[in-house]
Amino acid sequence: MQEQIKNIKTLEDLQALYVATFGKNGTMTARLKEMKNLDNDARAELNKENSTLRELFKVRQSELEQQALMAGLQKQKLDVSLNPEPENTGTLHPITHALADISSILESFGYELWTGPEVEDDWHNFTALNTPMHHPARDMQDTFFLPNGNVMRTQTSAIQIRSMEKKGAPIKMFGIGATYRKEMDATHGPMFHQIEGLYIDKDVTMTDLIGDVQEFLKRFFEMDNVELRIRPSYFPFTEPSIEVDMKWRGDKWLELMGAGMVHPDVLRNCGINPEEYQGFAFGFGWDRLAMLKYGLNDLRKLYDGDIRWLKNAGF
Numbered sequence: 001m002q003e004q005i006k007n008i009k010t011l012e013d014l015q016a017l018y019v020a021t022f023g024k025n026g027t028m029t030a031r032l033k034e035m036k037n038l039d040n041d042a043r044a045e046l047n048k049e050n051s052t053l054r055e056l057f058k059v060r061q062s063e064l065e066q067q068a069l070m071a072g073l074q075k076q077k078l079d080v081s082l083n084p085e086p087e088n089t090g091t092l093h094p095i096t097h098a099l100a101d102i103s104s105i106l107e108s109f110g111y112e113l114w115t116g117p118e119v120e121d122d123w124h125n126f127t128a129l130n131t132p133m134h135h136p137a138r139d140m141q142d143t144f145f146l147p148n149g150n151v152m153r154t155q156t157s158a159i160q161i162r163s164m165e166k167k168g169a170p171i172k173m174f175g176i177g178a179t180y181r182k183e184m185d186a187t188h189g190p191m192f193h194q195i196e197g198l199y200i201d202k203d204v205t206m207t208d209l210i211g212d213v214q215e216f217l218k219r220f221f222e223m224d225n226v227e228l229r230i231r232p233s234y235f236p237f238t239e240p241s242i243e244v245d246m247k248w249r250g251d252k253w254l255e256l257m258g259a260g261m262v263h264p265d266v267l268r269n270c271g272i273n274p275e276e277y278q279g280f281a282f283g284f285g286w287d288r289l290a291m292l293k294y295g296l297n298d299l300r301k302l303y304d305g306d307i308r309w310l311k312n313a314g315f
Ligand code: PHE
Pocket: 154, 155, 156, 157, 196, 235, 238, 258, 259, 260, 281, 282, 283, 284
């Protein structure tokens, strides 16, 4: 019996043997009931056997419990050699990427970064830009008007006005920000981003404009050479005005930006003497530049915040 207890392997088997020994119909129970028929020595012998067995059961039980505990811990052990779950790390949005590139290029040319409010007053968005109240050019931009007469900024050109009013001439700045127009299709959304460049000094010419634009595009698109096409255009705040197209992938001309020599009236509106200072301005859609660079084709998707789409597009 004693050997049997020591060799039991599970708590269940030990329990069964315990019941078979000390239970209601257990062997020891039966023997204890017959104790009265024994002589003193035999009684003492049985008592001793009884308590030895009980002690053995207790010892074996605690041994088996300890083993079970250790086995459980073994199973729960952390396997530090396992590969961790893949983590989703955040990345920069393509628009932010493009802005970082654009800014560092323009800053290397000596342009200084300016921003302005997205809710603009009529003066900065239109009137100071030589586009007074009943000017037909206001129709070029489908404007969101606010009840108090302010507008959602339709163009970052408002920022060049603010910068000239504040700093005067000479000035070399670029303005960035969201702009708003009532438009909606695959290449236009009601909100898009523009970049505006402005360089006013004593002898700034159209050649400087084309040189900076060409060098900028070369660096932004990482191309050895860019072929430009300059077309005459119209903006109320530049004279002459041009549109700059770029040869894309060998065959297509892409319209990229509007530009021109800043109109003398605009300089005057900002307290700058056009007899002394002149210069150029250019403006372009920064989303469009980002889409071209990264090969994206739906402007609206850019703002859906759909991480699967962004991941698919390589971000
Ligand atoms: N503001 C013009 C537009 O939104 C772009 C432009 C900027 C043109 C500066 C000329 C000079 O279309």
